[in-house]
Amino acid sequence: MHNITRVGIAGTGLIGKGIAIEVEKQAELKLSKVLTRRNINTMNDYPFSETLTNSVDAFIESCDLIIECSGDVIYGTEVIDKAIKASIPVITMNAELQVTTGSYFAKRGFITEAEGDQPGCLASLHENVIQMGFKPLVYGNIKGFLKLDPNIEDMKYFSKKNGVRIDMTTSFTDGTKVQVEQALVANGLGAGIAVDGLLAPSSDDLNKTGEELAEEAKRLGYPISEFVLAPKAPPGVFITAEHDSRQKDALRYFKMGEGPYYTILQNYHLCHLEVVKTIKRVISGGGVLLNNGENPRVSVAAIAKRKLQPGEEIEKGIGSFQVRGEAVEMTTNKDHVPIGILVNAVMKREVAEEEMITFDDVELPESLALTAWLEIAGRAPINI
Known part of the structure; x- marks a missing residue:
């Protein structure tokens, strides 16, 4: 039994x-x-x-x-x-x-x-390509569209059409969701990001864009987590990687191109x-597929979509028409407020459009999520 x-x-x-x-x-x-x-x-x-x-x-x-x-x-x-x-x-x-x-x-x-979702699919693809001897340089998410500041009428329309909550529809559209996903991939798979907010190149040729991103990863000296805007590409994920040069002829024969960078595409992600x-x-004891790691390097900051006034309330940052999220290096953005804890928050100071929200700018209610973040960021005593 x-x-x-x-x-x-x-x-x-x-x-x-x-x-x-x-x-x-x-x-x-x-x-x-x-x-x-x-x-x-x-x-x-x-x-x-x-x-x-x-x-x-x-x-x-x-x-x-x-x-x-x-x-x-x-x-x-x-x-x-x-x-x-x-x-x-x-x-x-x-x-x-x-x-x-x-x-x-x-x-x-x-x-x-x-x-x-894309992060879990990338983690699974990562395990697969590592076992085949590839060395990943780019963990890529494919996005079909992006509008940093969508209007509420459009979001209501697509929310109803797709049967998805309006805040989720908005976070997919304004890039918050993909920035969150690629921050998780970076932290979980030991990668970094090339720049705050990600490079997000447009692409009509994934192999070519994968090569360009791989060159950037080589220049930086570490693998990078990225997304590409590719309306004609399938809604999946890809990894661009290197391989042992002795396999070059075989990989060419396997229709993987000339190298030295090879893009492996999974052309779907089927959520639940x-x-x-x-x-x-x-x-079965297979262990963690992907999590954010014990010592993350990348977070997702809240960026104002428009001027925010003192006293203004932000009911929920993710999927709002007030802020969007951008993946950022934690060491160089120590005071940023992660968009995930920007809930029932009240602005204390004016913040300009496109400016990052810091802890000095906003009053946040007590929550375990806030306590947890302060510990992660080294802002409170660690009590395990």
Whole structure:
């Protein structure tokens, strides 16, 4: 008789519901509890209504493993804290949380990002290419469009069309999401970034752009995490890497080009459909696929989209029309406020358009996420 692993899911949006459907199909998994903040009595459309709970404690008590995909940094941090304290392994599909508080948890227990979103897919591709003898220089995310300051009418339209929350639609469009993802990739795979805000070249030839980015990585002396704007390319990920020169003729024969840089493309990422792979990996002792590491080098700063006035409230930075996120080196931006903790914040000073928000500019409410970030950034006593 196989052991049945009781799986809990925090989040009932598009991703959370999709994961639940796939988990429920697996013989060795049991969908145990689904944590939601919504009124359960109004959730008649949820396929597994008997699993729903509003109680974090009931959720934690009934699970052997949890998947956090609430899309909320502050709330997700509190849920994960309880799971880690109960020695329950945590899988996330919440890159925003990983780059904000993931390192706090990486020191305290088991936390990994799932395959499915671009960071997890890049981590999986990384394992694959390393085993084939490649040495990665570029971890690339492919983005089809970018508009740094989209208008609310467009965002409402696409939000409704795609069935995705307006804040998520906005963070995909203004680049915050991809900056977050590539910060996580940099921290988790031991890469860096070429510049604050990333290079983000436009591309109609991934091989050529991959070569150019690889040259930049060689010049810098370390692998880089990047994204390309390539409307005609598939919605996937790529790694540009070097190989042993003795394999050059073979790689040419394998249609990989002349070298010395080779671009390996995965032409899809299927979000929640891929999460079961990570669940099975964790259960079988496969270890962390990707997390933000214990000592991150890259964070995601909040950049003002327009002039912000004293007294102005920022309800939620990620996906707002007030700020967007940019990947930045932590050592040279010590005072930046990570966009993930910019929630129910009040501006104390005027901040100009395109300026980075610092801790002196804003008043932030107390939260575990804030405490965790201050520890990660070395701004508070470490208490493990």
